[in-house]
Amino acid sequence: MAQDSVDLSCDYQFWMQKLSIWDQASTLETQQDTCLHLAQFQEFLRKMYEALKEMDSNTVLERFPTIGQLLAKACWNPFILAYDESQKILIWCLCCLINKEPQNSGQSKLNSWIQGVLSHILSALRFDKEVALFTQGLGYAPIDYYPGLLKNMVLSLASELRENHLNGFNTQRRMAPERVASLSRVCVPLITLPDIDPLVEALLICHGREPQEILQPEFFEAVNEAILLKKISLPMSAVVCLWLRHLPSLEKAMLHLFEKLISSERNCLRRIECFIKDSSLPQAACHPAIFRVVDEMFRCALLETDGAPEIIATIQVFTQCFVEALEKESKQLRFALKTYFPYTSPSLAMVLLRDPQDIPRGHWLQTLKHISELLREAVEDQTHGSRGGPFESWFLFIHFGGWAEMVAEQLLMSAAEPPTALLWLLAFYYGPRDERQQRAQTMVQVKAVLGHLLAMSRSSSLSAQDLQTVAGQGTDTDLRAPAQQLIRHLLLNFLLWAPEGHTIAWDVITLMAHTAEITHEIIGFLDQTLYRWNRLGIESPRSEKLARELLKELRTQV
Amino acid sequence: MESLLQHLDRFSELLAVSSTTHVSTWDPATVRRALQWARYLRHIHRRFGRHGPIRMALERRLHNQWRQEGGFGRGPVPGLANFQALGHCDVLLSLRLLENRALGDASRYHLVQQLFPGPGVRDADEETLQESLARLARRRSAVHLLRFNGYRENPNLQEDSLMKTQAELLLERLQEVGKAEAERPARFLSSLWERLPQNNFLKVIAVALLQPPVSPRPQEELEPSIHKSPGEGSQVLVHWLLGNSEVFAAFCRALPAGLLTLVTSRHPSLSPVYLGLLTDWGQRLHYDLQKGIWVGTESQDVPWEELHNRFQSLCQAPPPLKDKVLTALETCKAQDGDFEVPGLSIWTDLLLALRNGAFRERQVLGLSPGLSSV
Numbered sequence: 001m002a003q004d005s006v007d008l009s010c011d012y013q014f015w016m017q018k019l020s021i022w023d024q025a026s027t028l029e030t031q032q033d034t035c036l037h038l039a040q041f042q043e044f045l046r047k048m049y050e051a052l053k054e055m056d057s058n059t060v061l062e063r064f065p066t067i068g069q070l071l072a073k074a075c076w077n078p079f080i081l082a083y084d085e086s087q088k089i090l091i092w093c094l095c096c097l098i099n100k101e102p103q104n105s106g107q108s109k110l111n112s113w114i115q116g117v118l119s120h121i122l123s124a125l126r127f128d129k130e131v132a133l134f135t136q137g138l139g140y141a142p143i144d145y146y147p148g149l150l151k152n153m154v155l156s157l158a159s160e161l162r163e164n165h166l167n168g169f170n171t172q173r174r175m176a177p178e179r180v181a182s183l184s185r186v187c188v189p190l191i192t193l194p195d196i197d198p199l200v201e202a203l204l205i206c207h208g209r210e211p212q213e214i215l216q217p218e219f220f221e222a223v224n225e226a227i228l229l230k231k232i233s234l235p236m237s238a239v240v241c242l243w244l245r246h247l248p249s250l251e252k253a254m255l256h257l258f259e260k261l262i263s264s265e266r267n268c269l270r271r272i273e274c275f276i277k278d279s280s281l282p283q284a285a286c287h288p289a290i291f292r293v294v295d296e297m298f299r300c301a302l303l304e305t306d307g308a309p310e311i312i313a314t315i316q317v318f319t320q321c322f323v324e325a326l327e328k329e330s331k332q333l334r335f336a337l338k339t340y341f342p343y344t345s346p347s348l349a350m351v352l353l354r355d356p357q358d359i360p361r362g363h364w365l366q367t368l369k370h371i372s373e374l375l376r377e378a379v380e381d382q383t384h385g386s387r388g389g390p391f392e393s394w395f396l397f398i399h400f401g402g403w404a405e406m407v408a409e410q411l412l413m414s415a416a417e418p419p420t421a422l423l424w425l426l427a428f429y430y431g432p433r434d435e436r437q438q439r440a441q442t443m444v445q446v447k448a449v450l451g452h453l454l455a456m457s458r459s460s461s462l463s464a465q466d467l468q469t470v471a472g473q474g475t476d477t478d479l480r481a482p483a484q485q486l487i488r489h490l491l492l493n494f495l496l497w498a499p500e501g502h503t504i505a506w507d508v509i510t511l512m513a514h515t516a517e518i519t520h521e522i523i524g525f526l527d528q529t530l531y532r533w534n535r536l537g538i539e540s541p542r543s544e545k546l547a548r549e550l551l552k553e554l555r556t557q558v
Numbered sequence: 559m560e561s562l563l564q565h566l567d568r569f570s571e572l573l574a575v576s577s578t579t580h581v582s583t584w585d586p587a588t589v590r591r592a593l594q595w596a597r598y599l600r601h602i603h604r605r606f607g608r609h610g611p612i613r614m615a616l617e618r619r620l621h622n623q624w625r626q627e628g629g630f631g632r633g634p635v636p637g638l639a640n641f642q643a644l645g646h647c648d649v650l651l652s653l654r655l656l657e658n659r660a661l662g663d664a665s666r667y668h669l670v671q672q673l674f675p676g677p678g679v680r681d682a683d684e685e686t687l688q689e690s691l692a693r694l695a696r697r698r699s700a701v702h703l704l705r706f707n708g709y710r711e712n713p714n715l716q717e718d719s720l721m722k723t724q725a726e727l728l729l730e731r732l733q734e735v736g737k738a739e740a741e742r743p744a745r746f747l748s749s750l751w752e753r754l755p756q757n758n759f760l761k762v763i764a765v766a767l768l769q770p771p772v773s774p775r776p777q778e779e780l781e782p783s784i785h786k787s788p789g790e791g792s793q794v795l796v797h798w799l800l801g802n803s804e805v806f807a808a809f810c811r812a813l814p815a816g817l818l819t820l821v822t823s824r825h826p827s828l829s830p831v832y833l834g835l836l837t838d839w840g841q842r843l844h845y846d847l848q849k850g851i852w853v854g855t856e857s858q859d860v861p862w863e864e865l866h867n868r869f870q871s872l873c874q875a876p877p878p879l880k881d882k883v884l885t886a887l888e889t890c891k892a893q894d895g896d897f898e899v900p901g902l903s904i905w906t907d908l909l910l911a912l913r914n915g916a917f918r919e920r921q922v923l924g925l926s927p928g929l930s931s932v
Contacts, residue, residue, distance in 0.1 A: 026706075053676065078706075082699035088674075088692040095674050100667045111663065118670075119657050121695045125702050127720065130758040134724055137754045138731050139639050143649050145727055146697050152719035152726075153704050156712065183708040190700050 008051060011044050012064065019073040025080075028185075034079040035188040035218045041080065045089040052096040057107070060097055067097065068113070075117055083189035087121060094118060150195050157183065158202035165206030177214045184219035191222045192231045201234055204241040213245060224249035227280075228256045240284050250290060253281060254297045261314060267524045269531040272317050282321035286329050288339035291322070299395060309524050316401030320535075323353060344396055348374040356402045356536055365410055365419075371403060372421035375428065380436075394432035404429055405532055408486075408493050411450060418450050431482035442483045449487055453494050462500050464507035467491060485521070488512060492525055496543045505550060519558055526551040559612075562602065563619045569595050569647070570623055570638060576654040581661045586668035589655070593672055596648035597687070603644035617641045621738035640734050649690050715761055715817055716768040724758075725766035729791035736790065743794045744801060751805060760812050763799070767792050767821050796825050803831075810835050811860070815871035823875050833886050840865055840890075840904050852904055866911055873912055887912075 018037065022030045052060055052067075060067060071093055074080050081087045094114050102108040124142030126132070135145060161183075164175040184203055190196045200223060203215060223242055226232040243250040257279045264271055276282060285291040298318070302311050326334070341349045351371055359367055378393045398404055407426045411418050420443070427434070427442040434442065452470040456462060471487050495501040495508060513519040526547050533544060572592050575581065584592075606612040620638060638647060652673055655661060661669065674688055685693075712718040735746050751759065771789045799806045810818060810832060822829045839860040843852040852862040872883040887909055894903035900910060 049676075078699045078702045082696060082703055085692065087695040087699070088688070091674050091692070091695075092676055095670050098667055098670055100664065102663055108663075111666070112659075115656070115659070115666070122653060122656065122691060122698070125698060125705065127705075130755045131720060131724065133755055134758055134762065135727060137750060138727055140727055140731075141639065141643075141650055141653070142698075143646050143653065143694060144639050144643060145723060146694065146701065148726060149719065149723045150697050150701055150704075152722045153701065153709060156717060156719040156722075157704065157708055159717075179708055179710075183704075186703040186707045190696075190703065193696055193700060195697065196700065 015044055016070055022077055025077050031185050038083045038189055042086045049089055049092050052093055057097055057099040075121055079189050154199045158198045161202040161206045177210055180214050184215040188218050188222045191226045201238045204238040220246035220249050236283055239280055240287055243284055243290055250293055267527050269527055276318050276321050283325045285322050286326050288335050291340050312398050315399055319399040352400045369421040372425040390432050408490055412493050430486040457498055462504050464504045467508050468511055496547055502546045523554050566619050569599055579660040581658050584665050586665050589665050589669050596651045599644055600648050648687050716765045721765045724762045728762055728766050732791040732794050744798050747798045760809050763795055764813055764817050764821055815868045819871040819875050823879050843904055845901050869908055
């Protein structure tokens with residue numbers, strides 16, 4: 001408590017100084033400085049109010065003799081009054097100073113003075129005398145016409161900006177850059193007042209002919225913050241303009257998304273999809289410049305977390321939402337694929353972007369082989385001075401979960417000899433950093449496992465032990481992590497699809513999941529599989545039921 | 559219903575009293591009661607704002623009150639401006655009390671406690687009075703900030719936001735008067751003409767006549783305008799202007815040429831009278847041989863430049879008006895003797911000047927120097 005009050009006194013001095021410098025915020029510098037401190041000042045006001053409300057008027061004056069000055073200075077700064085709830089808190093603080101029963105003229109004068117300040121905050125602006133006489137003469141009080149006046153002023157400014165944007169060369173109608181900059185500063189405290197939205201939109205969308213950015217950075221930050229916290233609703237075109245004009249805002253929006261994803265429940269793709277769609281980033285990413293920045297941030301996240309499955313899942317869901325948004329864009333406004341994926345061969349990009357749903361199921365295998373060939377070509381081709389090498393190809397491939405997750409399933413489903421291309425693809429997906437030798441070895445191991453599984457599926461009964469042996473897990477430490485994971489997923493797939501799979505499923509999983517990390521991995525796998533089946537319309541009631549039950553059970557374990 | 563209407567009556571009295579010194583007799587209990595009544599009425603407005611019969615009954619009652627006070631034209635209405643005002647009658651009352659110096663210390667203290675109870679007082683459905691007042695304060699600073707940091711008076715008056723707002727208010731008031739039948743709108747307008755600064759009033763009328771036909775004023779709680787459309791307000795204004803030659807003369811004199819042209823194009827019934835005025839003005843000028851220009855005899859005569867300006871502007875208007883103007887000028891020229899030589903008839907000279915002006919304009923614009931339609 002005592003520490004609080006010491007802090008408050010220090011803050012008090014600091015803010016008193018600041019307010020004196022800002023005065024009525026009529027210059028560029030004072031306006032900018034005020035805007036930077038609006039949120040902190042409001043916090044200070046709240047703390048002051050908490051302290052003041054416990055005291056009576058006389059105590060307040062003893063404790064803070066210059067409080068009247070401080071509050072008055074704040075009230076005469078229109079930026080402060082315009083911000084969020086500051087005007088309300090200021091009024092509360094002023095009310096704490098009112099003396100219920102003034103004993104002497106000094107106290108009466110104080111009461112009177114407070115009344116004046118309150119009036120100032122709430123009274124109408126003194127426009128030209130003629131206007132005042134007119135409205136009064138008609139019998140209207142300011143409260144009657146203020147909303148209308150504000151609306152007209154905002155719309156008039158917005159249309160001036162639009163005209164400026166369209167008729168940039170018509171010098172008579174040009175809006176001076178200082179004026180536009182000034183307007184953007186003024187919007188900072190007002191950003192959450194809905195009446196101002198048309199002006200904010202116009203400022204974002206309309207840029208004059210100046211080569212450099214006119215709008216103030218604090219404006220962009222304020223708008224971005226309001227968008228992320230859902231305190232303002234702007235059309236998509238305005239949001240895209242914001243992110244294109246001010247890169248830090250886009251980065252902040254991505255970080256905000258990451259934070260939400262991290263703090264939410266692990267391994268729930270449906271929720272991830274919700275967050276992603278909610279963020280408006282997929283639609284914005286239809287603009288290639290934004291897509292590239294977003295992709296870069298995903299790439300960094302992936303590298304920093306060493307390929308964490310959650311990040312991969314997020315990328316996949318994001319890409320899916322992005323492709324959906326892209327479909328909705330009108331054909332004329334669509335950019336060429338090359339602008340989104342400049343380092344990829346066009347044929348590869350095109351085939352990856354195809355939705356499995358648009359291809360008949362019988363052709364999926366063929367398409368996967370084609371993808372595999374193109375990817376292998378890109379990966380093993382040394383002559384092109386590999387742009388980023390295998391990692392880039394892998395990074396591209398993992399965007400498209402629809403295809404990537406499908407490979408194992410397709411391999412299991414066909415009774416024929418597993419095609420080399422698909423084995424390669426599977427090995428590449430799980431182990432992008434492998435050397436050629438290691439990958440070849442993995443492919444051999446996978447082929448062996450597949451063979452065994454095929455044999456087992458033909459036999460009448462299954463046992464968990466047999467499956468364990470096939471997997472060669474637990475005892476065999478030859479297998480490296482990527483291959484282990486791959487084989488785990490093959491087994492899981494097998495369990496889900498085999499007719500008798502459900503009988504031994506739980507046993508197998510119990511044997512598999514000997515660490516928490518692996519349990520999470522299995523949960524992730526099941527969640528992802530269900531999500532994918534749902535999206536692609538793969539109907540298999542038995543498999544789905546089994547997957548759901550396993551998922552439910554496993555979730556209770558962690 | 560009757561009790562509701564009586565409630566409205568009592569509240570209107572209360573509101574009228576709240577800005578007088580009579581409040582010095584109010585104790586905290588009275589203040590609290592007054593605010594409660596206001597809150598009740600606001601609630602009523604919110605619940606029954608769209609409900610035809612109840613709304614009409616309340617409106618009729620308000621109109622009765624105004625009639626008793628002697629109609630609209632007597633000055634600021636002490637009570638509620640219109641039905642919509644019920645939606646924020648608590649704010650109205652609060653502001654009047656807050657600004658009234660006559661209110662006693664104890665009552666004032668109590669008032670402030672009522673208005674600003676502090677955080678944590680939230681109403682799920684309605685916005686609390688505290689929130690309404692805070693929003694008013696915020697909007698006030700918004701207007702302040704925009705006014706001093708970006709607002710510029712628009713040279714096209716009809717697009718200027720201050721002018722537009724005043725025009726919207728005027729049209730709305732005319733609508734009320736029409737509904738209240740407190741007095742004929744003409745009488746109301748005449749009384750405004752006598753009371754208000756005339757120059758501003760004329761500008762507002764012009765802007766009002768140029769407002770687009772729809773969109774009523776925005777309210778916090780949107781209500782469909784179930785009565786006459788705002789377009790009727792323009793008709794009333796036009797009628798009044800036509801019926802008051804003195805006002806119309808001032809109207810045509812005070813306002814810029816471009817604005818008048820727009821108004822006359824929009825309201826064709828005004829054009830004959832406007833042209834008549836211009837003709838009168840023109841006839842008052844005579845040709846000064848020494849100086850070689852047309853001059854007036856008295857100081858208040860409209861000078862040549864202004865006359866020319868107005869005709870020029872009219873000739874740039876779209877067809878029906880433009881043709882009428884040219885016909886009128888030709889007729890006048892014919893009446894004067896149909897001279898082609900300058901200096902004899904002002905109408906000849908005007909037509910010549912207009913033709914030259916049009917010619918020069920076409921040259922500047924790079925258009926063919928062929929015969930214009932002038």
